[in-house]
Amino acid sequence: MDAMDKRTHSNNFSKREVEILRGNPFVRSVTLKSVSFTEDFKRLAYKEKCSGVPIADIFRNHGIDPDILGVSRIEGFSYQLNKKARQQEGFADRRSGNYRRPPRTGSETVEQRVRQLENELAYTRQEVEFLKKLQAANMEAQRQWESKHLQK
Numbered sequence: 001m002d003a004m005d006k007r008t009h010s011n012n013f014s015k016r017e018v019e020i021l022r023g024n025p026f027v028r029s030v031t032l033k034s035v036s037f038t039e040d041f042k043r044l045a046y047k048e049k050c051s052g053v054p055i056a057d058i059f060r061n062h063g064i065d066p067d068i069l070g071v072s073r074i075e076g077f078s079y080q081l082n083k084k085a086r087q088q089e090g091f092a093d094r095r096s097g098n099y100r101r102p103p104r105t106g107s108e109t110v111e112q113r114v115r116q117l118e119n120e121l122a123y124t125r126q127e128v129e130f131l132k133k134l135q136a137a138n139m140e141a142q143r144q145w146e147s148k149h150l151q152k
Contacts, residue, residue: 025062
């Protein structure tokens, strides 16, 4: 079993690996836990993949060591390439505009601001109720576990 077989998507990158990945022009961003690639690289990789080039070779040919990424990340990238290629948006990263509410511009009316704050308050109340239910379920599970295991 080589080093690449041991790597999974849940393995953190080392600081050295982050620096190596960060130095590649096809890497959009990298943290200790994840790496994302540029739209250009995704288009290029998909084109090469459709031409029959193995996905690990695509990474290797563009200066990205597949052993750093690991099989799990590479397979996930390949799956996402196929999925994104079928979508209308293509390889664009849609997360950047995915906000629960638009950012404040400073030109909101008082009514708009009040409506936004009311929505935030309602959302926060829902969160609090969910956390109360979660805590109650946790306490009940703990009581059941204790009654089952402490009687012995």
